[in-house]
Amino acid sequence: MRIRVLGCSGGIGQGVATTSFLIDDDVLIDAGTGVFELTLEQMQHIRHIFVTHSHLDHVAAIPLLADTLFDDLVAEPIVVHAHQQTVDVLQKHIFNGAIWPDFTTLPNKSGAVIKLDHMEMGASVEIDGRTVEMIAVNHVVPAVAYRVESNGHSFAFSGDTTSNDTFWAALNMHGGLDLLFIESAFANKDRDLARLAYHYCPQLLAEDLTKLKHRPTIGISHLKPGDEALIMQECRQLMPDRELRQLKSGDVFTV
Numbered sequence: 001m002r003i004r005v006l007g008c009s010g011g012i013g014q015g016v017a018t019t020s021f022l023i024d025d026d027v028l029i030d031a032g033t034g035v036f037e038l039t040l041e042q043m044q045h046i047r048h049i050f051v052t053h054s055h056l057d058h059v060a061a062i063p064l065l066a067d068t069l070f071d072d073l074v075a076e077p078i079v080v081h082a083h084q085q086t087v088d089v090l091q092k093h094i095f096n097g098a099i100w101p102d103f104t105t106l107p108n109k110s111g112a113v114i115k116l117d118h119m120e121m122g123a124s125v126e127i128d129g130r131t132v133e134m135i136a137v138n139h140v141v142p143a144v145a146y147r148v149e150s151n152g153h154s155f156a157f158s159g160d161t162t163s164n165d166t167f168w169a170a171l172n173m174h175g176g177l178d179l180l181f182i183e184s185a186f187a188n189k190d191r192d193l194a195r196l197a198y199h200y201c202p203q204l205l206a207e208d209l210t211k212l213k214h215r216p217t218i219g220i221s222h223l224k225p226g227d228e229a230l231i232m233q234e235c236r237q238l239m240p241d242r243e244l245r246q247l248k249s250g251d252v253f254t255v
Helices: 033-037 061-068 084-094 166-172 188-197 202-209 228-238
Strands: 002-007 020-023 027-029 048-050 078-083 114-119 124-127 130-136 144-150 153-157 179-183 217-221 244-246 252-254
Touching: 002 033, 020 033, 033 061, 048 124, 061 078, 061 084, 078 084, 078 130, 084 114, 130 166, 144 166, 188 202, 202 228, 217 228, 228 244
Parallel strands: 027 048, 048 078, 078 114, 153 179, 179 217, 217 244
Antiparallel strands: 002 020, 002 252, 020 027, 124 130, 130 144, 144 153
């Protein structure tokens, strides 16, 4: 299983983009502005998007993909998998005819180019030998994490979250974890803001990481632009026994 980091920043700017990870060549986890790094040919392979939550930095590319790939998707639509509350937001506030055409009904209801799939918390979807599990997390809007397993190896992404027990308990139910992407959006100087926004800072993340029994390689995502070096310094100071790396657009991992 190949994981390519398209975007992993808490903001935008030259060389940085918001959250999106490409699994092999056909599955996205989140669809932030990082998707714009793909060529048209690469985008044409995408058939599944697993969305962690409804915030714009994680869904911005979905409507644009539908428009760009319209002719290709008539025969085989993109399936957007998400929790029901996220599905409802996409339908009401994105595909509503005002912000963007309703590609969940175009070119017609029975042959739409976007299919919205409501996943239940704790449910899994099988896609060509890969199992994608939805896990509840703790964010300011309803949000989930995902764990992906293939051929006995696994990868997990926290999505946006702060202190919780559900994510760690779900990961611990499995026999192993090879790779973990997890956010630390703010530095410790902004701990109060992190709590208010339901994000991790290094201190909160270090406290929660003690709940994980596995020893995966850990990629830190969603760092606030300008504070990346400070956040990573604090993470390494507080979690010296963990294998940590700052995620960057273009990184590729194989598990």
